[in-house]
Amino acid sequence: MSLSSAMNTAQAIFNNTGTQTSTVSKNMANSGNADYAKRTTIVSTTLFGAQVSTTVRAQNEVLMRQNLGAISQNSGQQSVLSALGDMRSVMGGTDYEMSPAKYLEALRNKIHEYATRPSDQVVGAGVISAAQDTVTALNTASSEVQRIRADADKQIEAQVDKLNNLLAEFKVANDMVTTETAVGGNPNDALDRRDSLLKQISEIVGVSVVNREHNDVVLYTSDGTTLFETSPRKITFERKLFYDASTAGNAIYIDGVAVDASTSANTTALGSLPALLQVRDEIAPTFQAQLDEVARGLITIFAESQNATPANKAPGLFTWTGYTTTMPAAGTVIPGLAASIRVSSVAAATPSLVRDGGINGAAYTKNPDNNSSFSTVLDQYDQAFDTSMAFDASAGIDVQKTLIGYSSNSLSWLESLRSSATAAGESKTALLARSTEAYSNMTGVSLDEELSLMLDLEQSYKAATKLVSAIDEMLQALLNIAS
Structure with a gap:
């Protein structure tokens, strides 16, 4: 992997993590809102690496x-x-x-x-x-x-x-x-x-x-x-x-x-x-x-x-x-x-x-x-x-x-x-209570799930920062050799 491709990978991780973190934060902020449906970011792999392709909203027409x-x-x-x-x-x-x-x-x-x-x-x-x-x-x-x-x-x-x-x-x-x-x-x-x-x-x-x-x-x-x-x-x-x-x-x-x-x-x-x-x-x-x-x-x-x-x-x-x-x-x-x-x-x-x-x-x-x-x-x-x-x-x-x-x-x-x-x-x-609960279970926000996802995103962010740090050390070494 070249340094430029590594930097692009790190940049993609930062972009994806930022979008995902924003979605998770919004979910957590609306965990008590009965009229809010959970959002999920979909990450897909392209020629340019992993990218957030869309954010989907949880819904179930039958339960609704x-x-x-x-x-x-x-x-x-x-x-x-x-x-x-x-x-x-x-x-x-x-x-x-x-x-x-x-x-x-x-x-x-x-x-x-x-x-x-x-x-x-x-x-x-x-x-x-x-x-x-x-x-x-x-x-x-x-x-x-x-x-x-x-x-x-x-x-x-x-x-x-x-x-x-x-x-x-x-x-x-x-x-x-x-x-x-x-x-x-x-x-x-x-x-x-x-x-x-x-x-x-x-x-x-x-x-x-x-x-x-x-x-x-x-x-x-x-x-x-x-x-x-x-x-x-x-x-x-x-x-x-x-x-x-x-x-x-x-x-x-x-x-x-x-x-x-x-x-x-x-x-x-x-x-x-x-x-x-x-x-x-x-x-x-x-x-x-x-x-x-x-x-x-x-x-x-x-x-x-x-x-x-x-x-x-x-x-x-x-x-x-x-x-x-x-x-x-x-x-x-x-x-x-x-x-x-x-x-x-x-x-x-x-x-x-x-x-x-x-x-x-x-x-x-x-x-x-x-x-x-x-x-x-x-x-x-x-x-x-x-x-x-x-x-x-x-x-x-x-x-x-x-x-x-x-x-x-x-x-x-x-x-x-x-x-x-x-x-x-x-x-x-x-x-009504049962149907509301069933619908909420399908479309509502679970704080436990969102907190777990937030920890995963934190680990992804840490990995990206380590990658950037490694790239920085390599570039610094190259500059030292050139000088």
């Missing part, structure tokens, strides 16, 4: 797709689970202490007590108080369920805005990737940024990625709607500020196609948007319908019959805002009835009318002699709590049940839904 799917599934499940937790809290938490079912039982007990002591007006006043508590529970529960729907609508608006912004950022990153790839540049940092945005997009809506020339990609939603192709598609949504039982929420449109709500406690949602639609348009309205049916059952049980024409009935202890002359039809939901039910002001002013009848006037009085021991009407009310009645099948639970049984089954429905959602959430969270 699995990770994106796990992110979407977990995000959707957590959105449903959070809403069910809110609904449970509205009912009083674990023991459902604030649920209408609890107050119905208390009211029934007061009616039974009043039936055994009809002359005790203190007990009569207690019936009115228990009735008011029941009404308050229904009104509050209905209001909170609609608040949950409004909150879901607000979250949808925020998620749509975020998704539009993410897609705009995705275009910038994607353009940089395709440009750098086309000119033979280094697209690695832009690829990291694009993958990071993909993960964030997957939290909102399920994503399918199709690769094209020059590392360009097209994004589709899980149902095949185009989300991004060269430029982002527009996602539109118009929020409603107020919700009641009759309010229907607006649709979310991606590239003009409406997003479908997900279904079941183990939700089919991929991303938060279909899950929030499920909460707003299916879960909360179903629970609202159950509350409305409980309110209808109360009004029905305590309705008064006209003496001359028993078929003619009118609201008794319980009435509702907007009542004119028609009683609620049997087995048919009246949307919003739980929000508008109230205790009759006439009964509240004269509790003995609950015992005697006549809240709607003399034509409905069952105790015209004002007998203080009269309990016939109260006994009927008491027995009515044990009598099965028809409920609307659209409310999702029993169609034939006692009122208290129906109200209890409504809580069972909610608890069953929440329990199933919790179990599904645990499974999907575990799946």
